[in-house]
Amino acid sequence: ENVPAVTVMGLGPMGRATVRSLLKAGYAVTVWNRTASKAEDLVAEGAMMAPTVSEALRANEVVILSLTHYEAMYAILSQAEEALAGRLIVNLSSDTPQETREGAQWVEDRGARFLAGGFMSQSDDIEHELSYLFYSGPKALYEEYADLLRPICRPEYLGEDYGLSQLYYQAMLGVFHPFLLSLQQAFATVDAYGADSGDFAAYAEGFAANLGAFVPFVHALHKGDGLEENAGDAMMEASADHVAKTSEAVGVDAPVTRAVRTVYRERLGKSDD
Numbered sequence: 001e002n003v004p005a006v007t008v009m010g011l012g013p014m015g016r017a018t019v020r021s022l023l024k025a026g027y028a029v030t031v032w033n034r035t036a037s038k039a040e041d042l043v044a045e046g047a048m049m050a051p052t053v054s055e056a057l058r059a060n061e062v063v064i065l066s067l068t069h070y071e072a073m074y075a076i077l078s079q080a081e082e083a084l085a086g087r088l089i090v091n092l093s094s095d096t097p098q099e100t101r102e103g104a105q106w107v108e109d110r111g112a113r114f115l116a117g118g119f120m121s122q123s124d125d126i127e128h129e130l131s132y133l134f135y136s137g138p139k140a141l142y143e144e145y146a147d148l149l150r151p152i153c154r155p156e157y158l159g160e161d162y163g164l165s166q167l168y169y170q171a172m173l174g175v176f177h178p179f180l181l182s183l184q185q186a187f188a189t190v191d192a193y194g195a196d197s198g199d200f201a202a203y204a205e206g207f208a209a210n211l212g213a214f215v216p217f218v219h220a221l222h223k224g225d226g227l228e229e230n231a232g233d234a235m236m237e238a239s240a241d242h243v244a245k246t247s248e249a250v251g252v253d254a255p256v257t258r259a260v261r262t263v264y265r266e267r268l269g270k271s272d273d
C-alpha cells in the first residue's frame with residue numbers, strides 16, 4: 001500500500017485543521033509543535049508525534065509549516081538544519097512578501113525546496129466551499145506536489161514569485177481588517193441608538209454579499225478610468241463625516257471612519273481637525 005505521508009509543524013488552529021484534513025483523506029501525518037501538549041488530541045485521532053524537530057523533518061519528504069510568522073520558521077528549522085536537505089518545505093504561515101522570498105532562499109540554501117502559501121478562510125474552516133489556499137513558488141514544483149497537497153484546501157496557484165501568495169493574502173486582509181472593525185462599529189452604533197443590531201445584521205449581510213460588485217468599479221477608479229466623479233473627494237469626505245457623527249452622537253468611537261475622512265480631507269487639501 002502506498003499511503004501518502006506528510007509532516008505538519010505548528011499546531012495552532014490552522015495547523016490543527018490542516019492535520020485533520022489530511023487524516024480524513026487517509027494520510028499518515030507526523031506532527032510536531034513547540035508546545036507538545038497541543039499534539040495530544042491529534043495523536044488520539046491518528047497522527048504520529050515526532051519528539052524532536054529533526055525527527056519531524058526526517059519523517060517525511062514533505063513538511064508543512066503553519067506558524068505565526070516566518071521568524072517562527074527560523075526558530076524551528078535552525079534546530080535541525082542538517083535534516084533539511086532533500087525536503088519540500090511548504091510554509092503556510094503569514095508574513096510579508098519580502099520575508100517570504102528571504103525565507104525561501106534560506107531554505108533553498110540548506111538544500112530543500114520551498115513553496116509558500118496563505119489560507120483564505122473564515123478562521124480555521126478550511127473545508128468550507130468558499131475557502132481556498134494561495135500558493136506561489138516554482139510552477140513545476142507546485143505541479144509535482146499539487147495532488148499530494150490537494151486534501152488540505154482548494155488551491156489557487158498564483159505564480160513563480162514566492163512573494164505572490166503573501167502579497168495577495170496581505171492585500172486581501174488589508175481590505176478585511178477595516179471591514180471587520182467598521183462592521184463592529186456599525187453594530188455598536190445601531191444598538192447604542194436603541195435600534196436592533198440583529199435586524200440590521202440581516203441587511204448588513206446582504207450589503208456585504210453585494211460588495212463584490214464594487215470591485216470592478218474600484219479597480220477602474222484605481223486605473224483612473226474616468227469614474228472619479230462617482231466617488232468625488234468632497235462627497236466622500238462629507239459622507240465619512242456623517243458616518244463618524246452618527247456613531248459619535250450615540251457615544252460610539254469611529255476610528256476607522258475618522259481615518260477615512262482624513263484621507264479625503266487630505267486629498268481636498270484641507271487640514272484635519
Ligand code: NDP
Nearest residue numbers: 010011012013014015034035067068072075093094119123
Ligand atoms: P497561531 O499563531 O495560533 O499558531 C501558530 C503556531 O506557531 C503555534 O503552533 C505556535 O506554537 C507556533 N509558533 C509561534 N511562534 C513560534 C516560535 N517562535 N517557535 C516555535 N513555534 C512558534 O496561528 P494560526 O494557527 O491561527 O495560524 C497559522 C497561520 O495561518 C498564521 O500565519 C495566520 O496568520 C494564518 N491564518 C490564520 C487564520 C485564522 O483564522 N486563524 C486564517 C488564515 C490564515 P505554540 O503552540 O508552541 O505557541
